[in-house]
Amino acid sequence: MARLVAKAVSKTYGATKALRRGDLEVEAGEVHVLIGSNGSGKSTLCKIVAGSVRPDSGELLLDGKPVTINDPQEAKTYGIGIFYQELSLAAHRTVAENILLSNLPGGVFVDRKQLVATASRYIALFDGVTGEGFSAGATVEALRPDQRQLVEIMKALSTEAPILIFDEPTSALDRAQVDRFFDILRRLKAEGRSIVFISHRMDEIFALGDRVTVIRDGETVATKRIDETDAAEVIRLMVGGESAGMETAARAPAANKAAAQTVLSVGNLSGVGFHNVSFDLAAGEILGLGGLHGQGQSAVLRALFGASPPSSGSVSLKGEPLDANSPRATIKRGVAYVSGDRRRDGVIAGRPILENVTPIHALKQRLALAAPSSLRDRAKPALEALRTKFAGFGHPISSLSGGNQQKIVIARWLIDRPDVLLLDDPTKGIDLSAKTDLFQLIRKLAAEGMAIVLYSSEDAELLGNADRILVFNGGGVTRELTGADRTAFNLYQAAYEAA
Structure with a gap:
């Protein structure tokens, strides 16, 4: 039985159909890649699952049982955590405060010692690749873009949710940071976590994913096992069969x-x-x-x-x-x-x-x-x-x-x-x-x-x-x-x- 199922989910904003029919099935212990053109509806589908967007129609099931997720806090109680493409960090807060922002130890009277100790566990996961100036006490506004993205990833990991959604988490990371992040995701998968991963980088999709679901023009068009497809087929599914112009052969310099x-x-x-x-x-x-x-x-x-x-x-x-x-x-x-x-x-x-x-x-x-x-x-x-x-x-x-x-x-x-x-x-x-x-x-x-x-x-x-x-x-x-x-x-x- 799939851990997470979305059936015929839709969302309309005025005259714009952001999602016509979103279908997704994610198993336990799986990295499920979601791919599609900008505006295809993949982020909207993930936001619906995470409770930040209410669907117009369709059904969500967790472990086979229908659920209604009204807001992000409710999604959290269902064991769903998300990394948003547009970072949602508090610039004037510290790295530790941002990592645990939704669950600060001690509540109103924050236990600073416990805060740093807990946040340090997630910082340690990226030891050696965070770069100069990165620490639990550093303020987010002083960090580089790649370091801020790492904080957002740590923030999602700190939820310890059984279902984790990552919407383009590697866009600002260097190769060493990506490699470390992928190692972490593989360990989580081995523990039985369910991971939904959105990326536009084909090498990442095939390096990390178990299955890939393609969304085109607001509709789910196919789900394939990664080991049974290739980049050319995924691109054809994304653009409706037209893959012209996507060649990556080296450009021959003009003779003059x-x-x-x-x-x-x-x-x-x-x-x-x-x-x-x-x-x-x-x-x-x-x-x-x-x-x-x-x-x-x-x-x-x-x-x-x-x-x-x-x-x-x-x-x-x-x-x-x-x-x-x-x-x-x-x-x-x-x-x-x-x-x-x-x-x-x-x-x-x-x-x-x-x-x-x-x-x-x-x-x-x-x-x-x-x-x-x-x-x-x-x-x-x-x-x-x-x-x-x-x-x-x-x-x-x-x-x-x-x-x-x-x-x-x-x-x-x-x-x-x-x-x-x-x-x-x-x-x-x-x-x-x-x-x-x-x-x-x-x-x-x-x-x-x-x-x-x-x-x-x-x-x-x-x-x-x-x-x-x-x-x-x-x-x-x-x-x-x-x-x-x-x-x-x-x-x-x-x-x-x-x-």
């Missing part, structure tokens, strides 16, 4: 790359998190930044954009010095930056889509006033190039799925084409279909002569799209992979050998 004009030149650049980074970037080239997460790749891109100015070194754009002292200055010189952290660096929360897609155009053109119809006309080609799905320019950005929000962020830079496009893990947390659209456009932009720097935490994205790859380790470039050397083996070797 060597003769192309150097657009961006970086010499011995150093700053917080990186040192002595040098490279030249040609027109029409896609330069990949590889290596383990947090080895300086993002810091270099933010420095080039002026968000975190470098402490030393030189940068020139089209032969002229680039003073990267502020984003405003670099934008005016033709530099664009897209972050994978769309909430921090991308979307303008609470504002309509038109305002989210046109601010860079307004800055570049020095527009004090502009007719909305004129702005819509300028924005449409960029949005269409990315195959962005939205109901209207007046709708709030929050009405879109994560993948379409990211397309809005990218489109804002393409209304007035930049000379250099800096991509800082731009596909983090978006679905495979959105990734396909994005990389098709990136290759097209490069073919038209745009110079592109791409950092990705997914090796397949670098191998499939970059002309060459600079592998980072400890804040510096340890190896450059070109031509036939651009292989997964060489990339892994270069990333791990000095780690």
